[in-house]
Amino acid sequence: MTLDVSRREFLRVSATAAGGMLIAFRVPAAPATPTPPEPEFAPNAFVRIAADGRVTVIINKAEMGQGICTSLSMVLAEELDADWSRIGFEFAPVDPVYAHPGFGIQMTGGSTSTMGMTEPMRQAGAVARAMLVTAAARRWGVPEADCATAGGAVAHPRSGRRAGYGELAAAAARLPVPDGVPLKPAAQWKLIGRPTPRLDTRAKVEGSAVFSIDVNLPGMLTALVAHPPTFTGRARRIRDAAARAVPGVVDVVDVGSGVAVLAKGFWPAKLGRDRLEVEWDLGEAATLSSEALRQHYRELAGRPGLVAHKAGDVDAALAAGRVLRADYEVPYLAHAPMEPLNCVVDLRADSCEIWAGSQFQTVDHAAAAAAAGLPGAKVKLHTTFLGGGFGRRANPASDYIVEAVKIAKAAKAPVKMIWTRTDDLRAGYYRPMWHSRVAAACDEAGAITGWRHTIVGQSIIAGTPFEPMMIKDGIDSTSVEGAADLAYAIPNVLVDLHTTKVPVPTLWWRSVGHSHTAFVVESFLDEIAAATRQDPLALRRRLLQGKDRLLGVLELAAAKSGWSTPAPAGRARGLAVHPSFNSFVAVVLEVSLERGWPRVHRATLAVDCGRTINPGTVTAQLEGAVGFALSTALYSAITLADGQVEQSNFHDYRMLRLHEMPAVDVHVVPSEAQPTGIGEPGVPPVAPALCNALFRLTGRRIRRLPIRREDLA
Amino acid sequence: MITLEVNGRSVVVDVDPGTPLLWVLRENLQLMGTKYGCGAAQCGSCTVHVDGNAVRSCVLPVSAAAGKKVTTIEGLTEPSGAALKQAWIELDVPQCGYCQTGQIMSAAILLRQKRQPSDADIDACMGGNVCRCATYVRIRGAIHRAAALARGGAR
Incomplete structure (x- = not known):
């Protein structure tokens, strides 16, 4: 995807839904996503249209079951007049452009996703539609006002001409991003308010939806962590000979928040952890009841x-x-999401990639970079589906992310840190x-x-x-x-x-x-x-x-x-x-x-x-x-x-x-x-x-x- | 070396025989649709079929599945399984979705035993599967719907 400089200019929209404040969203300079295989029309950070007509909506929210992927895709598709059957979505990379319009960071919480993102997503769809109309009108030499859109295509009813969005994508991509594009009046809505099947249902029913616990990397080790029995505890003395003797156990490392057992798979890591002997300093919390x-x-x-x-x-x-x-x-009360907290980290000398079901991308990204000792630009956080969140995966302390990065630092190999159910229930927050x-x-x-x-x-x-x-x-x-x-x-x-x-x-x-x-x-x-x-x-x-x-x-x-x-x-x-x-x-x-x-x-x-x-x-x-x-x-x-x-x-x-x-x-x-x-x-x-x-x-x-x-x- | 049949395919794995089947499916065979939730047969997220019975794979040593037929969500292709998946989609059952494959695997055993399960049958069969999002109303609805679909009573 190539972008001319003019389209990197800020596009300002009035986000009335977010308390009337002005938010700015710009075309990200090819954010963390890899270059698509073919040129796509990406008029802003929230939508891409491929030459074959596929529309990809970029979701800046965590999907933890609330159906936000579908809702935000609907409002964008509404203004785009997209063909709903050609709509797909992907989770946004970490970028300021995806910040919550009210809170200023990329996050999901406070039941604010629909409230905050409906207007920006409508605007994003409307801008894309306007550019596709311009592209069609220029191609046909007709006034834009005589063109209509529906079902993922621009039509010129008088001449009977019609072009799918995919056909127009390359031309639209060369146009400047217009300002002040009007939104549809509610009376013309076809999608908003209509019961619409969720876009993520099939994958979740077939078992192909990827949660962070499902991410696998070549050479990856699994880490289980022995946490202190109290919230103020630290390991005083670790006897790890028995743990290390378990076939498959690769290393035992103290990362401060706990002692991690690294192994070739969950089960040896579990057996190793079971055999770990740790003397703990319990700290001031030891008397709590x-x-x-x-x-x-x-x-x-x-x-x-x-x-x-x-x-x-x-x-x-x-x-x-x-x-x-x-x-x-x-x-x-514990949040107890069905998917216990876990995180996958691939830390290299000058880069770090993380897969997590994060509700708090900006915070987790910054905390991971600090823990990795890398500048933010070298750290990539991939948001996966969340097997439940309920607030637990939006932690200002980024506890499980930081712990996983610290383990990866010691491991010198890609790591999947998994908390068992007991770990998850006892880890606080x-x-x-x-x-x-x-x-x-x-x-x-x-x-x-x-x-x-x-x-x-x-x-x-x-x-x-x-x-x-x-x-x-x-x-x-x-x-x-x-x-x-x-x-x-x-x-x-x-x-x-x-x-x-x-x-x-x-x-x-x-x-x-x-x-x-x-x-x-x-x-x-x-x-x-x-x-x-x-x-x-x-x-x-x-x-x-x-x-x-x-x-x-x-x-x-x-x-x-x-x-x-x-x-x-x-x-x-x-x-x-x-x-x-x-x-x-x-x-x-x-x-x-x-x-x-x-x-x-x-x-x-x-x-x-x-x-x-x-x-x-x-x-x-x-x-x-x-x-x-x-x-x-x-x-x-x-x-x-x-x-x-x-x-x-x-x-x-x-x-x-x-x-x-x-x-x-x-x-x-x-x-x-x-x-x-x-x-x-x-x-x-x-x-x-x-x-x-x-x-x-x-x-x-x-x-x-x-x-x-x-x-x- | 342990040999088992997973989703109709014979596989040989070289693991500690005490390794729970769950981790063999997920780590050795890359079948990620079966989920880890509790490690103690308390939530049902890891439910698979072993020789036609619903089993919590997080506590079943792989050695106990040696020579047996294991079916995971990826291999649930029998007609009632297809009906369940279709019903789950029609009713938009999943929210976070993490437990749903286990729910479907439990429901598949029920449909094999009862062509037209009652609410009481569903209660009795599905009590071992936790859904933190509490999609239970739709799970119940989808099992009834799937039973109707499987009986050929679409619509």
């Missing part, structure tokens, strides 16, 4: 914290009204453990006059490069989101925060702060409804007047679930509604007890996530969110004893199984608003809806997750 932390947090919750939100005079309201109080607790103390005052009519919420837990942002952006006046916005911005109309509110310092690494985990705040807010609101003998729906309705989108999903879920009718015998319904990631989700769960344990029969969800690009994806994300959140509410906890994580595999870090999955009905509020988040917003309201249903069923209020059998009896 979840029980002691719980007591410490409970004590902190009784003291005033840093104020995150204040309205009116909550003390006066609590002094005057009828007061309800409660404490809520949630544990550390958890959703923090949280304690919430809430109090509410009500008047005689049942109106809530005061609301106080004290939150205790670790900051996931402190100490990361995101601190200046996300911590203001000592408040980590991700600690209090969903609580400090309480949607309910209550005159006197105080939300305060104790940020604890505990040597347990923490990280964002699908729905981040909302994963604990929604549980507290939506459960406690139900407690208030019960104590004041109000219907939970009626109380919420009363407190959400004017919040039309939130009210909209609440009413829709209530209506579709049959909220106003009695639940079937032996069952009860629970309701919760929560805004997050600029979207709105309400959930009604229908629940019974079977042999003393919750059985969720039916989940009815209503969502308002703005305009829907691919309706099937929206439904899928909410179906999945129900199961993901039920796993958490019913089973998941990472606990510590003597500084060590107690869980080791799926038997003690349980996942919901198929037979436990409820039927899920998803109802989408039609909207022409800009698309907003869908990967995460389904998660927060599920746990409180479950506990609210269980309260109606048993009269017992669950204030601690995961649910324990004794809390129900």
Whole structure:
């Protein structure tokens, strides 16, 4: 591919979806991708059209199941008037041109991909289309205005001429990139909003989709790492003779974060690691225990914290009204993606290639370069499919990437580092453990006059490069989101925060702060409804007047679930509604007890996530969110004893199984608003809806997750 | 040297006989559709067929598969397997996709045993396969759909 200098100029587009900021994207000077075998038309960094008409969309996001490859391809193809059957995609190399329009780095998170990238991808498609039209019009000597596009071809209806995009690609590639190309009006959309099969399904069904664990290189060694038993541990003494004696074991190296066994394959590496004897310095974390932390947090919750939100005079309201109080607790949680963390590194004297299911390309690339001791330009990061992410593969510390590069440095051969399931569960970077103390005052009519919420837990942002952006006046916005911005109309509110310092690494985990705040807010609101003998729906309705989108999903879920009718015998319904990631989700769960344990029969969800690009994806994300959140509410906890994580595999870090999955009905509020988040917003309201249903069923209020059998009896 | 038949082809591998079949498939035979998830037969991502039974290949020593017929997702060509793949595609089942080949391999055994599995049959057969994305609603739907396709009842 040759590019003339004029087309390297910056192309500016107004990304209204990203808060109206101007973003710039330029034609990358042939970014890390190899030269294509034949000339392709590459008007910008997001699309290439080959001479045979194949269209390749460049995806700057991690595909971890959310369907983003398809959604972004759809919006680009829409403006391009492409033939959908000729669309393919590939993952972008690391380049500033692929940065997140809001966060300024190449990353996937915060349920922002559709919101941030829809307009740039439409623009990219529209520019390509305009250039193809110009090329055709010049070839035929006709006005551009008389040309039309559809199905991957330009036509001139008056003369009956028609040329496929592939035929025009070479000519279009010689044209200057136009500015200010108009986008299609929504009324002309053929793809956006139409249920469209995912582009990655077939490969995933046939087993040919490449995750980083599937990457093989000639001469590659497999590395397993013995990590210290605590988060502050280091190897003091290593006895590796027995490990090295295992046939196939090639080397044993201490890389600081652990001791790696390098071998010709997973199994010898595993056998070698099993035979490794390491004496560890355990460090300060050796005394940590979840029980002691719980007591410490409970004590902190009784003291005033840093104020995150204040309205009116909550003390006066609590002094005057009828007061309800409660404490809520949630544990550390592991992301536990089905593909355990792994990374492939080919480190040479003056180059480094990495294959990883990264959600955080800019950060991982820079960390890898630093670990390799190479300038960034010498480091190439290939993003593969992710066998689940949920935030774990977006780590500001790039822990597993750095570890793999360090191992490769010692190995002097290409390396695939694989964490076993146990390694993955015990390696830290958890959703923090949280304690919430809430109090509410009500008047005689049942109106809530005061609301106080004290939150205790670790900051996931402190100490990361995101601190200046996300911590203001000592408040980590991700600690209090969903609580400090309480949607309910209550005159006197105080939300305060104790940020604890505990040597347990923490990280964002699908729905981040909302994963604990929604549980507290939506459960406690139900407690208030019960104590004041109000219907939970009626109380919420009363407190959400004017919040039309939130009210909209609440009413829709209530209506579709049959909220106003009695639940079937032996069952009860629970309701919760929560805004997050600029979207709105309400959930009604229908629940019974079977042999003393919750059985969720039916989940009815209503969502308002703005305009829907691919309706099937929206439904899928909410179906999945129900199961993901039920796993958490019913089973998941990472606990510590003597500084060590107690869980080791799926038997003690349980996942919901198929037979436990409820039927899920998803109802989408039609909207022409800009698309907003869908990967995460389904998660927060599920746990409180479950506990609210269980309260109606048993009269017992669950204030601690995961649910324990004794809390129900 | 251990001889086994993988996807209809006789192969000889020179590995420690205790090596789990999973790693022989992935590392010696480059059949990457079978996935590592837990190493302890707890998640089903590594499910393959050995002499017609669903087996968690992450815990089965390759020596135990010697002389037996092993089928992986790449070799699942029987009509009900094709029906499963088609149904999985029709319903757009996968999200991250990592566990799905194991899910399909488990479902294939079910369809071999039951032409028209009930929800209870599906519950009983599929409980060993974890999906962290929780695509279970669609997995159930796709098994019913595949059963219909395999019975010749397309549409």
